[in-house]
Amino acid sequence: MADYTVAELMAVCLAREIKDRDRVLQGLYSPLPIMACLLAKNFHAPNMVHINTADVIDPEPTEVPFSTAGPALQERAVAYLPLWQTFDLAQQGKLDLIFLGAAQVDKYGNTNLSVIGPYEKPKVRLPGGAASAHLCAIMDAVIWIPRHNARALVEKVDFITGQGYLTGGKAREGAGIPKGGPRKVVTNLCIMDFEPETKAMRLVSIHPGVALEEVKENTGFELIVPDKVETTEPPNKEELEFMRQIDPKGVRELEFH
């Protein structure tokens, strides 16, 4: 049995998407993205810029709070930065990465946080997509899905809240939103990206102990499986120690109960 949880593994996978000097926005109810930002800053990307929903830049929290817009996330920040100003930065092309949760994600990386069923008479009304319909159109996003199953990974989302590659290929350009797009999808089973031509979702690596069949069975569309599929690199000892120290209450596990 691994000495890390799937939450910890996913946090590290998200962290690896952050490069040094990247400007990253971490949103509300984002337990894994906040871990990812703090991990990246503490290890491989010390000059990443962490902007958060508590409206600050580069905080140094002693402990991760449950509400990811909570006051503890202001601690030792270098400045307040209202979210509307961060969005201005994004519109200038100066925000590098966001992390995105979703109830559904489809083959082309479109995400749904609005409705299951028809929009006007929904079967299930979801909470709404937060920043996604704005930011997904203009920048890179990494999507995280804590429960990889065929209800979450679907052929076509019921409603496009956050723009992925729409109908694939050059559809984004055609819609007037040439920049950015979803880069990776990190789930509790694997990591996926998007095939450059068709923009269809493609397996990149499978988490340790997960079988390819399990991934396929839990995906609601035909996933591109390249000849070579890696095993996801697990968190190392330092990363685990860091997470457990900065998150003693287990905020990172919130989505896995």
Next chain:
Amino acid sequence: MADYTVAELMAVCLAREIKDRDRVLQGLYSPLPIMACLLAKNFHAPNMVHINTADVIDPEPTEVPFSTAGPALQERAVAYLPLWQTFDLAQQGKLDLIFLGAAQVDKYGNTNLSVIGPYEKPKVRLPGGAASAHLCAIMDAVIWIPRHNARALVEKVDFITGQGYLTGGKAREGAGIPKGGPRKVVTNLCIMDFEPETKAMRLVSIHPGVALEEVKENTGFELIVPDKVETTEPPNKEELEFMRQIDPKGVRELEFH
């Protein structure tokens, strides 16, 4: 001989245009408007809101500085208010009055601070109209002219920097700027307003010791002279004492040397 200067008289005339609770913007190089704001607040309009080019609201300066955006004008202010935010307020219709200087003002209250002569090849390039082309379109203005003569009060300005009533009558409405307009013109000789129908400039009162002929001769267009023309009420003792106390260096006299 009067015991007050024409600057002091004009300052008091401008002050009287400020009603209690009015929100008034005082701009750069505005020695008389700053006196007017401080007079109004200290006497008849204690709840007027004084917003200034030092980007503060309701300052209590000990002494009026030469630069009307100078640091002394931040003293004891209740808040900083960047000018762009004051302009937002004006666009909301929540700024009540501005004072406006001009090189030329014409019969319909249009003001020029841009050029004498043709725009592309000017005889004289003037400093520019500051806030006027924006604010004169959306709110009330009071114009002050320290030297009432036929070069300043002209039939038609060479260039409309700040919108008055354009060609008079309903021309403002026709141009898509129905709100506001110049309310009064205060000069070293007299006070004028605008006749409600034609929007042509009309004499209101003549300063003590000035003859009607002097006003007429120094005005470059036919001024409407009503049957009854008042004599401008001079500053009272308290107003004079206040001005001399808050402005010991004579900032109010700057335009009269």
Next chain:
Amino acid sequence: MKEKLYTLQEAVSSFINDGDVVAVGGVGRNRSPMALVREIVRQGKKDLHIVGREKGMDFDMLIGAGCVRKVSFALVSLEEFGLAMNFRRKAQTGEIELDEHACNSVITSIRAAAMGLPFLPLRGMLGSDVFRVSKSLTEIKCPFTGEPLAAVKAIKPDVTIIHAHQADKFGNVRIQGSPFEDILKAWAAEKTIVTVEEIIDHEEIRNNTHLTTIPHIYITAVIHQPKGAWPASCDRYYDSDREEVKTYAQAIKTPEGFQEYLDRRVLNRRD
């Protein structure tokens, strides 16, 4: 300057009318004006159009209590405590009208009003079904470059309600933590009601000009209401009360549970 101290009851009854557009401060369960929200519920205000970005218990309670006609929002959720069930139920039955947004489009609609403009342009939004179904968003072309942009219709709040840290009796307000959009909302609104943890002396405002975040001209009523954000957090004063939010989250699973919560924690209680 005019003195503007009111009680919670007076301010809500004097300045909030049925049918008003009400912008609500705070984000998630942080600095939400919960005492004001509860008083609105107690006074049985109706047909409100509530506006906010990422909202939680505040929106859910107003919706559940029947105060709301329309919701402009980007997200309504109780974060780790799950779904805002009143919001979900009434959205599914069509009892409330939804004006769904992205965070920045709802912020921009407030910002347009704050700037005194009927609309503002925005990047992004194109290609999203949020854009496609919205009556508040349309496509325009930049008159200079020709590029396609979203246009966002202004939302001018009749009233903004926020909770802040300190104010003087004239309504010079200090927010001493995350600003959220509270300041924009106050700029945009016809009237702004603020509850504060502390009333401070006017001289303190004059002596520290740089600490005032919202000057008096934007404020209609100041209410001294310590713990006015509870069970939301108020930076530097208290963290959110997770037990209470959890209790609420459990209660709203059924309309009956919610009604019982309302009776116990709102209607038969004063803030």
Next chain:
Amino acid sequence: MKEKLYTLQEAVSSFINDGDVVAVGGVGRNRSPMALVREIVRQGKKDLHIVGREKGMDFDMLIGAGCVRKVSFALVSLEEFGLAMNFRRKAQTGEIELDEHACNSVITSIRAAAMGLPFLPLRGMLGSDVFRVSKSLTEIKCPFTGEPLAAVKAIKPDVTIIHAHQADKFGNVRIQGSPFEDILKAWAAEKTIVTVEEIIDHEEIRNNTHLTTIPHIYITAVIHQPKGAWPASCDRYYDSDREEVKTYAQAIKTPEGFQEYLDRRVLNRRD
């Protein structure tokens, strides 16, 4: 965070290029980045497009010294010391291109760039000849209400130059007085150079989050330059040097007088 301490000479030579759009901080003769202006003159930068609202000696000096191709402005004046004669002369001969604005239209062009937008709408302007002759302004209709508005084309500065009070070595900046549009200009620009009265410890920044007015992400270079606004004022540090401005105002009455001033006070002097 990256350390960003430079000398005046290094910063101007590294980050300002001939032909750049340069937004200049301050208003009138208050917190103008005069040391940077003088260094630009010394380094003989050419063809700059300078952008500001109500400007004085800073613009006049850059224009007189031949650094400027185009001026976006609402006013250029030396206040009580009279006309900005270099501006006037070169405007009259057509040696500089004028992009004349109202205060709020030039601010809005910067604000559009700060928001990452190619234009912004604006009320007012209609009916003014400033609007009629401008290439930066046009009329649009609100796509929701149909009302006529002005549209203002964005001006994105290649470089913004400002003078501020304090910064740490990473470029977390504190403005401790009138903000003017310095913050908007820093948000809007590709690069921002700031001279400061004092370099403060990074821990001081971390311990007083609320005092940072421009965070490091907007800043390219920090220069420790006490009296860097002289002869303009710097709130809390010094008032404007009226004698020096008066000397300048006298000197610029003729091109020869200006050249003599430049030689004596700028070219043969270091800041």
